[in-house]
Amino acid sequence: MKWLHNIWHLYRDGFRNMTLGRTLWAIILVKLFIIFVVLKLFFFPNYIKEHAREGHEADFVATQLK
Amino acid sequence: MNQLLNIDMAMVDWARAQFALTAIYHWLFVPLTLGLAVVMGIMETLYYRTGKEFWKQTAKFWQRLFGINFAMGVATGIILEFEFGTNWSNYSYLVGDIFGAPLAVEGIVAFFMESTFVAVMFFGWNKVSKGFHLASTWLTGLGATISAWWILVANSWMQYPVGQSFNPETVRNEMTSFADVALSPVAVDKFVHTVLSAWVLGAVFVVGVSSWYLLKKRHTEFATKSLRLGAIFGLISSALLMLSGHHSAYTVAQTQPMKLAAMEALYKGGTDQPLTIIAGINPFQQPDYEQADEPPLKLAVPYALSFLATNDMNGYVPGIRDILDGYTKADGTVEPSLEEKIERGQQAITALQEYRKAKADGASDSIVNCELSIINSNMPYFGYGYVQERSQVVPYIPVCFYAFRVMVGGGCLFVLLFIIMLWKPKAWAQWLSLLCIPVAYIVSEAGWLVAEFGRQPWTIQDMLPTWVGVSELGSSAVMTTFLLFLVLFTALLAVEISIMCRAIKAGPNPAEMKNEK
Numbered sequence: 001m002k003w004l005h006n007i008w009h010l011y012r013d014g015f016r017n018m019t020l021g022r023t024l025w026a027i028i029l030v031k032l033f034i035i036f037v038v039l040k041l042f043f044f045p046n047y048i049k050e051h052a053r054e055g056h057e058a059d060f061v062a063t064q065l066k
Numbered sequence: 067m068n069q070l071l072n073i074d075m076a077m078v079d080w081a082r083a084q085f086a087l088t089a090i091y092h093w094l095f096v097p098l099t100l101g102l103a104v105v106m107g108i109m110e111t112l113y114y115r116t117g118k119e120f121w122k123q124t125a126k127f128w129q130r131l132f133g134i135n136f137a138m139g140v141a142t143g144i145i146l147e148f149e150f151g152t153n154w155s156n157y158s159y160l161v162g163d164i165f166g167a168p169l170a171v172e173g174i175v176a177f178f179m180e181s182t183f184v185a186v187m188f189f190g191w192n193k194v195s196k197g198f199h200l201a202s203t204w205l206t207g208l209g210a211t212i213s214a215w216w217i218l219v220a221n222s223w224m225q226y227p228v229g230q231s232f233n234p235e236t237v238r239n240e241m242t243s244f245a246d247v248a249l250s251p252v253a254v255d256k257f258v259h260t261v262l263s264a265w266v267l268g269a270v271f272v273v274g275v276s277s278w279y280l281l282k283k284r285h286t287e288f289a290t291k292s293l294r295l296g297a298i299f300g301l302i303s304s305a306l307l308m309l310s311g312h313h314s315a316y317t318v319a320q321t322q323p324m325k326l327a328a329m330e331a332l333y334k335g336g337t338d339q340p341l342t343i344i345a346g347i348n349p350f351q352q353p354d355y356e357q358a359d360e361p362p363l364k365l366a367v368p369y370a371l372s373f374l375a376t377n378d379m380n381g382y383v384p385g386i387r388d389i390l391d392g393y394t395k396a397d398g399t400v401e402p403s404l405e406e407k408i409e410r411g412q413q414a415i416t417a418l419q420e421y422r423k424a425k426a427d428g429a430s431d432s433i434v435n436c437e438l439s440i441i442n443s444n445m446p447y448f449g450y451g452y453v454q455e456r457s458q459v460v461p462y463i464p465v466c467f468y469a470f471r472v473m474v475g476g477g478c479l480f481v482l483l484f485i486i487m488l489w490k491p492k493a494w495a496q497w498l499s500l501l502c503i504p505v506a507y508i509v510s511e512a513g514w515l516v517a518e519f520g521r522q523p524w525t526i527q528d529m530l531p532t533w534v535g536v537s538e539l540g541s542s543a544v545m546t547t548f549l550l551f552l553v554l555f556t557a558l559l560a561v562e563i564s565i566m567c568r569a570i571k572a573g574p575n576p577a578e579m580k581n582e583k
Contacts, residue, residue: 014189020130020569021188024137027561034554035141043547046150047155047537052379058237059160062422065237065415065534 073213076541081153086518088145089158090511091555093138095562097510100214100261101268102132103207105299107200109292114200124288126191127574128272133188134569135183136210138562143217145551153544157525157535164230164241165220168248172216179209204456215257223254225366225517226321230294232437232445239529256316256517257423262307262512266480267506273487274503275570277496280458285573293487293499299483308475312463318520319383322527323401324459325520326465327386330371333362335393341370347466354455355386390456404446404456407528411451414444449463449529458531461522469515476509517557518566 018025052060106128113121147169158165186194186202194202212342223229229246230239241247273296279289319326327335330342333355346363347353353361373380376396384393384401392403403411403502421437423429453459483502520529525535 010189010193011185011192014185020565024134027558028140032141035144037551039145039149043550044152046151047153047539047553048151048159050544052318056274057159057358058235059238061156061423062418064156064538066418 067485074473075542077539078536080541080544080548081106081225081536081539082532084544084551085146085390085550087551087555088142088149089514089518091551091559092139092142092146093511093514095135095509095558097264097267097507098135098216099132099139099210100264101208101266101271102128102135103210104265105268105272105296105579106132107204107207108299109274110200110203114196120288120291120325123574124292125203127288128292129187130569131275131566133184134562136184138558138565139501141313142555142558146151146248153537153539154525155537157530158531160237161224161230161236161239161526162414162536166503167241168216168219168223172213172220174215175216176209179212180206183209183324191538211261214252214261217317218246218257218260220251221517222250222256223247224524225256225521226250226252227529232448234418234441234442235425237418247315253312255317259307259314260513261311262303262310263477265303265512266300266307266477267510268500269296269303269484270480272296273300273483274499274501277487277491277499278570279494279573280491281496281500288574293491297484297487300480301488304477304484306483309402311474315374316377322521323384324386325461325466325516326388327373327384328461328463328520329516331355331463331467332371332383332385333360333361335383335388336490337372337380337382338369339371339375339381340368341374342366342467345467347467351464352460353463355463356456356559362460366505371391372376382552386460390459392441397474404450404453404459405449407447408448408453410447411449411453413451414441414448415451417441417444446528449524449526449534452531454533456502460547461520465519466516469512469519472512473509473516476505476512480509492545 015021048057048060103420107124109128111122112118122442140457150162150165159466183202186199187206189201227239227452229241230251231242232238233240266577273293276289276293276296279285280293281284315326318329318406328330331347331353332339332342333344333353338393343365345361345365347361373379377385382396389401389403392401392406394400417437417440419435424434424437436559450459451551480502482494483499489501523531523533525532543567
């Protein structure tokens with residue numbers, strides 16, 4: 001179990017002693033929030049899921065390919 | 067084809083512009099990650115072998131810049147995948163089974179490999195052994211490079227769709243050989259060429275930043291050694307890049323001859339073809355390739371294009387008109403004319419509808435199999451069935467032509483720069499090195515412009531043109547997200563440049579650097 005303890009300390013001390021890393025992590029988290037919450041939910045719906053009946057996606061795309 | 071006539075062409079252009087914008091911004095972060103990964107690996111290896119504190123601090127400094135770039139770039143590529151599902155839904159549905167596989171592998175490898183070893187690299191100094199730390203640094207770079215491999219496999223498959231077959235039942239292209247997809251000649255060439263170009267960009271960055279310290283007369287020993295190492299690394303990478311560039315051109319000539327013809331503004335091909343150095347092409351207008359034999363004011367190297375495209379000084383290279391009219395290849399096979407391809411494509415499209423109707427109506431096996439046979443024999447030209455004019459299958463020549471020259475010219479400039487910086491790194495050359503940092507990004511993006519403009523109008527070569535792959539959305543929705551991305555990405559880039567400049571100004575830890583001697 002010592003190795004688990006060492007890994008825990010590696011991460012704990014690493015995060016505690018960050019300087020520039022704190023700013024970078026803040027930017028990463030804001031970016032991930034914008035990408036996965038704002039953009040994905042409000043701007044990028046799954047077009048086929050919204051327009052085709054469930055289980056009939058192939059029919060929908062075949063119609064698009066006419 | 068009534069459905070497709072309803073597609074708003076402005077929507078196609080906005081969807082393309084949005085994808086291009088996202089990919090261009092994403093690519094601002096990637097090459098520096100790949101290039102600095104090798105540089106910091108070499109520096110830490112020097113620390114491991116010599117035990118000198120100097121190399122440890124040098125490696126730590128470049129790792130810090132790597133970390134800033136890595137943090138800024140992480141997840142910017144995910145937006146491209148959102149765009150597939152929304153703007154390019156037909157494309158996503160048709161080829162998602164194939165295209166999604168390398169992207170999924172990339173996600174898993176990137177997550178586990180990079181996130182594990184990045185943590186050891188940044189947090190593990192004085193906590194893990196020197197050897198384990200060194201291995202983590204190299205594995206961080208290797209993880210990033212493997213990620214690039216899978217993304218480039220996905221991109222290459224769009225340019226050279228192999229290892230798949232079309233299933234009319236599901237209306238999907240299904241993978242028949244993962245090895246064919248992952249190891250196609252286009253994927254191998256693209257990976258080698260792209261990664262080497264990223265190494266050159268990383269080397270230009272190291273040489274440029276080091277030159278800034280020398281101009282400011284700060285950290286001179288650190289800067290001199292970093293500069294020399296960067297220039298040697300850049301020179302070796304450039305030499306390999308030239309070799310891979312020649313091989314890439316050969317592969318493009320075999321798989322996407324129209325792209326090569328557009329890059330060269332080669333309207334009418336033939337044997338003994340010269341390579342154009344420069345010509346007078348209007349950047350804002352598609353040239354008259356149907357009437358003119360060659361662009362005006364053409365300055366060329368005799369036989370060089372034939373050698374580049376066929377490995378034979380006298381080899382035959384088809385021009386745009388030859389490709390449109392049909393031609394005989396070196397191996398004796400005949401490439402059909404555009405008219406024939408259109409006809410065969412239309413047969414495949416009609417047969418697909420008939421096949422599905424026959425299946426739904428419970429028609430006899432012989433009717434179903436007949437339609438299936440028509441689909442299979444004409445599927446390689448499926449996309450041509452949606453083409454109505456010759457001009458639709460010719461990429462925009464000015465962008466391909468000039469972007470190719472920016473890429474090659476920039477590469478030659480960097481070779482010269484690395485030689486000068488190794489030979490006589492005077493103040494003017496140091497300024498030049500600094501100016502070359504933004505130039506390296508322009509050159510790197512130009513490479514992608516050649517690759518992506520050159521394959522137009524195909525989202526998947528010969529199988530799916532952009533106006534069929536796109537969703538039937540209103541252009542205003544895509545325009546809104548385009549502008550949103552422009553603001554977001556520009557802000558992100560501004561933050562990166564600001565943080566990067568601050569870290570460079572702060573420099574390596576001066577107190578620890580003193581211990582070097």
